[in-house]
Amino acid sequence: MIDFLAGLGRTGLGWFAVLGRASMFLVRVLFSQDAVLRRFSLTVAELYSVGVRSLLIIVVSGLFVGMVLGYQGYITLVNFGAAEALGGVVALSLVRELGPVVTALLFAGRAGSALTAEIGLMKATEQLSAMEMMAVDPYRRVFAPRFFAGFVSMPLLAALFSAVGVIGGYLVGVGLLGVDSGAYFSQMQAVTDWREDVVSGIIKSVVFGFVVTWIAVFQGFDAEPTSEGISRATTQTVVVSALAVLGLDFILTGLMFGDL
Amino acid sequence: MSREPVDDTPHVVIEDLVFRHGRKTIFEGLSLTVPRGRITTVMGPSGTGKTTLLRLIGGQLRPASGRLWVDGLEVARLSRRSLYTLRKRMGMLFQTGALLSDFNVFDNVAFPLREHTDLPEELIRHLVLMKLEAVGLRAARDLDPSQLSGGMARRVALARAIALDPQMIMYDEPFAGLDPITMGQIVTLIRRTSQTLGLTSVLVTHDVVEAMAISDQVVLLAEGRVMDMGTVDEVRGRASEWTSQFLEGRPDGPVPFHYPGIPYRDDLLGEQESRT
Amino acid sequence: MKLRFLEVSVGLFVLLGIAALFYLAVQVSNIAEYRDSDTFEVTAYFDHIGGLKVRAPVTASGVRIGRVSRIAYDPERFQARVTMAIQSDHDYLPVDTQASIFTAGLLGEQYIALEPGGDYEMLQEGDEMLFTQSALVLENMIGRFLTNVSAD
Numbered sequence: 190m191i192d193f194l195a196g197l198g199r200t201g202l203g204w205f206a207v208l209g210r211a212s213m214f215l216v217r218v219l220f221s222q223d224a225v226l227r228r229f230s231l232t233v234a235e236l237y238s239v240g241v242r243s244l245l246i247i248v249v250s251g252l253f254v255g256m257v258l259g260y261q262g263y264i265t266l267v268n269f270g271a272a273e274a275l276g277g278v279v280a281l282s283l284v285r286e287l288g289p290v291v292t293a294l295l296f297a298g299r300a301g302s303a304l305t306a307e308i309g310l311m312k313a314t315e316q317l318s319a320m321e322m323m324a325v326d327p328y329r330r331v332f333a334p335r336f337f338a339g340f341v342s343m344p345l346l347a348a349l350f351s352a353v354g355v356i357g358g359y360l361v362g363v364g365l366l367g368v369d370s371g372a373y374f375s376q377m378q379a380v381t382d383w384r385e386d387v388v389s390g391i392i393k394s395v396v397f398g399f400v401v402t403w404i405a406v407f408q409g410f411d412a413e414p415t416s417e418g419i420s421r422a423t424t425q426t427v428v429v430s431a432l433a434v435l436g437l438d439f440i441l442t443g444l445m446f447g448d449l
Numbered sequence: 450m451s452r453e454p455v456d457d458t459p460h461v462v463i464e465d466l467v468f469r470h471g472r473k474t475i476f477e478g479l480s481l482t483v484p485r486g487r488i489t490t491v492m493g494p495s496g497t498g499k500t501t502l503l504r505l506i507g508g509q510l511r512p513a514s515g516r517l518w519v520d521g522l523e524v525a526r527l528s529r530r531s532l533y534t535l536r537k538r539m540g541m542l543f544q545t546g547a548l549l550s551d552f553n554v555f556d557n558v559a560f561p562l563r564e565h566t567d568l569p570e571e572l573i574r575h576l577v578l579m580k581l582e583a584v585g586l587r588a589a590r591d592l593d594p595s596q597l598s599g600g601m602a603r604r605v606a607l608a609r610a611i612a613l614d615p616q617m618i619m620y621d622e623p624f625a626g627l628d629p630i631t632m633g634q635i636v637t638l639i640r641r642t643s644q645t646l647g648l649t650s651v652l653v654t655h656d657v658v659e660a661m662a663i664s665d666q667v668v669l670l671a672e673g674r675v676m677d678m679g680t681v682d683e684v685r686g687r688a689s690e691w692t693s694q695f696l697e698g699r700p701d702g703p704v705p706f707h708y709p710g711i712p713y714r715d716d717l718l719g720e721q722e723s724r725t
Numbered sequence: 726m727k728l729r730f731l732e733v734s735v736g737l738f739v740l741l742g743i744a745a746l747f748y749l750a751v752q753v754s755n756i757a758e759y760r761d762s763d764t765f766e767v768t769a770y771f772d773h774i775g776g777l778k779v780r781a782p783v784t785a786s787g788v789r790i791g792r793v794s795r796i797a798y799d800p801e802r803f804q805a806r807v808t809m810a811i812q813s814d815h816d817y818l819p820v821d822t823q824a825s826i827f828t829a830g831l832l833g834e835q836y837i838a839l840e841p842g843g844d845y846e847m848l849q850e851g852d853e854m855l856f857t858q859s860a861l862v863l864e865n866m867i868g869r870f871l872t873n874v875s876a877d
Contacts, residue, residue: 233731233732233735234731236738237731237734237735240738241738284749314545315543315547318509320549322536322539323536323560325564342738344742345739345742345746346742348746349742351745352745353745355748374752
């Protein structure tokens with residue numbers, strides 16, 4: 190029994206230690222952000238690998254989610270004679286929740302895990318150490334551009350997801366199921382508030398971008414320099430990011446849309 | 450053509466160094482000096498902290514107590530900027546070469562030049578070709594690190610380490626896992642660069658034969674402290690029990706062959722008795 | 726060559742993202758309604774506001790001309806005080822305009838509909854609307870219905 194409690198305590202302390210390391214890491218990365226402008230070509234390269242490469246999965250997923258929303262929304266609304274409200278339902282679901290959250294989860298899986306693996310591999314092959322010994326600060330050269338790229342890409346990707354989803358809902362609702370095309374958009378505009386809905390969604394995706402990129406880059410930095418360590422770190426990026434995003438979504442939704 | 454060192458003061462001085470990793474003490478009261486412009490080899494069994502020593506000299510690790518000077522500067526007390534300035538005068542060759550995987554051979558060697566100097570590209574090109582020629586890999590300049598053999602990667606890493614014309618180079622296990630020909634190439638390169646550039650070289654290895662062939666000074670490290678230090682002949686002459694076993698590679702001696710435990714006979718008989 | 730492709734695609738990516746944001750702003754949401762931020766406030770007291778919420782629309786002849794900005798309970802008059810922000814170019818509302826709380830559709834949100842009166846004086850900033858009609862409360866309606874039925 191005592192052993193169990195001691196083990197529990199050790200695990201808890203371990204988490205605090207990780208959080209501490211992660212925070213110190215974050216502070217140093219944030220202070221190295223001036224490198225983003227000075228080494229702009231590095232940042233552009235990272236924006237490509239993190240943002241552009243995620244475009245396909247985000248756009249395709251957005252389209253499918255929008256189409257499913259259109260379909261499911263129609264089936265439910267038509268029972269109340271309210272099929273014309275489909276536009277609003279699709280738009281709000283996407284802009285408030287699905288856009289930021291699903292994009293964050295997909296991003297963590299695609300770009301986040303890639304970042305972790307890349308950095309972990311650099312650590313395992315002593316490239317980070319070599320850089321330090323060549324008097325090049327890895328925080329400025331490796332971590333800061335990647336962090337900035339992830340942080341900036343996420344809101345853009347989430348907006349794309351929502352926009353494409355709205356179109357997907359249109360394709361199914363208006364194209365397939367006969368909802369009036371004018372009604373689709375006019376109802377949507379009537380219920381979707383720029384500040385309350387769209388901007389809240391953007392704020393969410395900015396927060397998610399910050400957190401997911403932080404987790405991904407730190408996990409790579411903190412990984413054990415073995416192949417086992419790297420694969421474990423990559424898995425953890427996805428798992429921890431997912432939990433963090435969903436947890437933060439709950440808190441943010443409560444703050445923004447409710448009375449939390 | 451070799452250059453005589455301008456300065457006779459030691460390049461690295463270590464005094465009473467104590468370093469711990471978790472609960473394990475790696476160095477306890479370690480003291481040694483590295484003479485300028487010469488090749489010093491630090492030898493010892495695996496796990497005695499030879500790589501750790503290089504990291505302490507390079508300032509990547511901080512000692513628990515004791516003092517370490519490089520070129521008269523106390524490394525542990527330097528600010529980050531001063532440390533980085535010091536590191537520009539040091540080169541380090543990692544065991545795997547540690548070439549940057551995003552760049553090809555040419556860009557790898559050009560990396561320190563591009564990062565730390567404002568030289569125009571044509572000049573950088575000349576310098577890079579010069580360094581690659583010195584290690585014999587000028588024609589390989591467009592290859593990717595993944596296309597290089599272990600020995601070639603290490604040679605490129607050496608070219609990169611001398612890119613800024615440092616005053617000291619540290620080699621972490623430069624001979625490990627190489628075939629005889631490649632090993633011969635590395636040995637020649639280390640000796641040649643040290644002599645032609647007048648560098649202080651610190652080698653860390655347990656390949657006794659190669660090390661003894663080129664070293665000016667040998668330091669034997671075990672159990673967290675210096676067991677012996679001196680020229681190759683001095684150390685051979687003084688050989689203690691332990692030193693002899695290490696230098697000649699005898700399987701048994703002060704470092705035992707058998708993992709410590711109860712005697713063989715008692716172990717066998719003990720099992721039989723518990724069964725009856 | 727490789728660098729050029731990189732830069733172009735990143736530029737396109739950022740452009741696409743911003744375009745999506747614009748699309749969401751213009752086509753999807755009601756950002757057009759934010760343009761007129763010049764408003765003047767008037768208050769109205771109701772016995773019952775039903776499900777009226779802050780930011781509910783204020784309409785005249787069905788056209789939205791403002792929003793509900795504040796709802797509070799007035800303990801001196803024992804009524805609900807609703808403050809409305811009406812767009813400044815609609816300064817032609819007479820002081821005897823009536824404010825009624827209606828429901829949009831059967832299950833829709835509640836909003837305030839203004840019916841202009843005939844007075845010569847116009848509503849200004851800080852004025853109180855004197856004629857109001859509270860929201861219909863379902864229980865009262867049912868009670869009245871039952872009373873009517875039993876009276877027959």
